[in-house]
Amino acid sequence: MSRPAAPEALTEPTERAGRGWTAALSLANGAIWVGWYGPLQILLALQAAELAPPGTAKESVLAWVTGAGAVVSMVSNPLFGALSDRTASRFGRRTPWILAGALGGAGALVLLAGADTVPGMALGWCLVQLTLNAAFAAVTAAVPDRVPQRQRGAVGGWVGAAQILGVVAGTGLATVAGGAGGGAGGVVAGYLACAGFVVLGAAPYVLLHRDPVLPADRRPALRLRALLAGLWINPRRHPDLGWAWLTRFLINLGNALALLYLLYYLRDVLHHPDPGGGVLMLTAVNAVTLLGTVVVGGWWSDRAGRRRPFVLWAGVLMTVATGLLAGWQTWPGALCAAALLGVGFGVFTSVDFALMTEVLPAAADRGKDLGLINIANALPQVAAPVLAAPIVQHLGGYRVLYGVAAAVGLVGALLVRRIRGVA
Numbered sequence: 001m002s003r004p005a006a007p008e009a010l011t012e013p014t015e016r017a018g019r020g021w022t023a024a025l026s027l028a029n030g031a032i033w034v035g036w037y038g039p040l041q042i043l044l045a046l047q048a049a050e051l052a053p054p055g056t057a058k059e060s061v062l063a064w065v066t067g068a069g070a071v072v073s074m075v076s077n078p079l080f081g082a083l084s085d086r087t088a089s090r091f092g093r094r095t096p097w098i099l100a101g102a103l104g105g106a107g108a109l110v111l112l113a114g115a116d117t118v119p120g121m122a123l124g125w126c127l128v129q130l131t132l133n134a135a136f137a138a139v140t141a142a143v144p145d146r147v148p149q150r151q152r153g154a155v156g157g158w159v160g161a162a163q164i165l166g167v168v169a170g171t172g173l174a175t176v177a178g179g180a181g182g183g184a185g186g187v188v189a190g191y192l193a194c195a196g197f198v199v200l201g202a203a204p205y206v207l208l209h210r211d212p213v214l215p216a217d218r219r220p221a222l223r224l225r226a227l228l229a230g231l232w233i234n235p236r237r238h239p240d241l242g243w244a245w246l247t248r249f250l251i252n253l254g255n256a257l258a259l260l261y262l263l264y265y266l267r268d269v270l271h272h273p274d275p276g277g278g279v280l281m282l283t284a285v286n287a288v289t290l291l292g293t294v295v296v297g298g299w300w301s302d303r304a305g306r307r308r309p310f311v312l313w314a315g316v317l318m319t320v321a322t323g324l325l326a327g328w329q330t331w332p333g334a335l336c337a338a339a340l341l342g343v344g345f346g347v348f349t350s351v352d353f354a355l356m357t358e359v360l361p362a363a364a365d366r367g368k369d370l371g372l373i374n375i376a377n378a379l380p381q382v383a384a385p386v387l388a389a390p391i392v393q394h395l396g397g398y399r400v401l402y403g404v405a406a407a408v409g410l411v412g413a414l415l416v417r418r419i420r421g422v423a
Contacts, residue, residue, distance in 0.1 A: 092211020
């Protein structure tokens with residue numbers, strides 16, 4: 001007796017993803033990044049400076065809050081990915097989690113806006129990370145669900161472009177709303193603007209596009225022990241996945257070290273007259289150069305049928321950019337670093353994403369496995385504050401910080417050569 005054919009949700013896609021689907025998914029992804037980076041680039045730093053108790057450095061408050069949120073992100077992304085793998089809703093596996101995560105993330109941003117103590121601020125940010133990671137895990141898994149391998153570099157490019165536009169939009173909303181409201185009122189207005197964008201950005205994908213349905217009889221059993229055991233992939237059995245994960249982690253750690261205290265770097269080292277506006281300008285410069293390479297890099301990688309060389313040289317270029325922040329501590333130096341970082345990170349974002357989807361062990365666990373891979377994005381947010389705060393305060397300041405960031409990123413770029421199953 002022949003075995004029934006695998007349902008659409010569990011097969012390797014063969015039909016090219018349409019432009020409308022790609023645009024809607026990219027918009028939803030960008031909206032999630034607005035919800036993250038409006039706070040990370042501007043609002044959390046302002047809130048930390050306002051709420052820091054006497055005798056406590058604002059850098060330490062910001063490091064503690066962002067570190068706690070990153071821990072939540074690190075755990076919640078693979079967990080929600082695994083839950084979406086097991087969702088047999090008539091609306092599909094991913095759509096219910098995108099909707100719930102966007103609505104929950106908006107509510108958490110509103111809660112964070114009203115925080116008037118450091119513990120309240122930390123709780124609010126942890127809830128933002130929890131809910132938006134539910135949406136992000138589902139959005140990420142939708143790509144290997146619906147996009148064939150030969151198209152993933154290009155689609156990864158559009159998704160990556162949406163991410164950086166989300167960073168720009170979040171930073172812009174936080175800056176404009178903050179300037180309009182002034183002081184604490186500006187921080188609140190910034191959070192509310194980001195919350196509204198998260199909901200509106202996710203709506204087109206949720207309302208207009210069908211998600212493949214997992215039949216209830218093909219759903220893996222939801223047992224806690226099995227679920228927790230699945231949150232580990234043995235790198236000895238899957239070495240390519242292990243090396244790919246480590247490459248992403250180290251490059252992202254270098255990037256996180258470079259960006260964590262950017263507002264304070266402009267204020268305290270470069271003495272920029274408008275640090276918030278300076279962050280916005282650097283983010284815009286970075287976005288322009290990133291947008292110039294993220295889609296082209298992914299498309300070029302698809303055409304070449306290769307991933308590793310693109311990731312390697314993108315990482316090397318990002319290392320050079322971070323090194324500029326260490327060796328050329330001027331406003332023109334910061335602008336040049338932002339431009340180069342955008343070029344490198346654009347190619348890395350699209351091509352590394354495509355590479356990751358090609359080392360996944362099984363279609364049934366795409367959401368969970370990509371969630372584990374996304375820990376390589378979240379864990380640097382935990383490690384970066386732990387490393388950065390003592391370096392800035394006791395071990396040489398920002399010059400040493402950016403030198404360390406460059407070295408870490410370079411090691412990550414070189415390790416991509418250890419991957420064997422992807423060209």
